[in-house]
Amino acid sequence: MADEQIKERRDSYHHGDLRGALIRATRQLIEEKGRDHFSVSDACRLAGVSTAAPYKHFKSKDELVTGAVVDAMQRHYEGLYEELSHYQKGTRDRIIAMGRNYVTFALSEPGMFQLRFQVFDLGTPSEIEDSGSNVYGLVQEEVRAALREPDINERVIERSYLLWCFVHGLSYLSMVPELADKAPSGSMDDLLGTVADRVLAA
Amino acid sequence: MADEQIKERRDSYHHGDLRGALIRATRQLIEEKGRDHFSVSDACRLAGVSTAAPYKHFKSKDELVTGAVVDAMQRHYEGLYEELSHYQKGTRDRIIAMGRNYVTFALSEPGMFQLRFQVFDLGTPSEIEDSGSNVYGLVQEEVRAALREPDINERVIERSYLLWCFVHGLSYLSMVPELADKAPSGSMDDLLGTVADRVLAA
């Protein structure tokens, strides 16, 4: 996100990492102008290559967009794993950190975040389904520990889902600036803590 | 939603309600193919008029889409008001009904539901901001009554927002069929009831 990518320049005929450059350009353009209004041609202009070039790396426009989304998810999940390493397993702070991480990503890459739940329409890349399930498994495991349950039973499943619903909804609402006045005045961590306590209460 | 609209036929030169017909066509096409992939031309074909006709009723494509969204919101809110009349104010059932109504609308018109929070990008039609705030005011009033607070204070604001976040997130997650296996096994009313209890608890 930090890398405001300007039109790319190149001295050699070969790009070196055109695939990556196209994915970055796609992300930037979708964030700026929305999934509708995104065109492969624009991405080419931004990456500084001809409009035929992408088709050596992606079969179609849809596949390019999907590639950008998969890339975003991978970065998101790597960041999450890194952040979780700072918290001890089974703590309240760790659950709050997971929620904060989720919302933070949504706010920093709203376009990718939303597309992540729509790429299913284009035929789900297995990377998405798999890594998504893995991460949600972490949440369930954390909830299990907090509830002192021996395994992932129905109780754990319900509470985990409640947490997810809440954090997911908070992310979407936070992405709409016009709704900011509806939110309570405290910090986001306060809000996440309140939720964790209420959802995990006996 | 119920009205699977087929290509419209007309015997008279004048349509009678072309504006309404275009809005219905727009909704149907966006639900079927997504906001991207929606074109004014398609809407014209579906409504059975020339491609120039819409511009007597809407200034631009964006305005047509916005019109469809505003229409959807109005129908949604009318349905909500009607349904609420069956429940007594200040009851748990009434809060559950509000949540169920929200999710049900999202599931029946996912395209409109999502666009409702994105039309802000096109310059917010005041109809949207106003009626949205009015409806959310209902929620806050209901929460105030449940908490036995004398007015809409910070406590009420926080709890209302928690409810909204949850129901909003539940709506989005429910719209993705691939995530169905993550949900708990009970009914939606059970889930909504659990949330209401936990959020409104002392």
Next chain:
DNA sequence: TTACATATGTAAGGGTCTCTCACTTTGACA
């Protein structure tokens, strides 16, 4: 009946896009 306002149609300008084909450049490796 006539005149006029309103609603729709026809045609087209001007633009953009996705994707393919045939060709060129380049780097790597036998």
Next chain:
DNA sequence: TGTCAAAGTGAGAGACCCTTACATATGTAA
């Protein structure tokens, strides 16, 4: 060094699209 596959290029076919200008049909009111 010579050969080949990979990665780019340029041009363009073929579609659509959004929007406008101007013509035409229709209902209404004098």
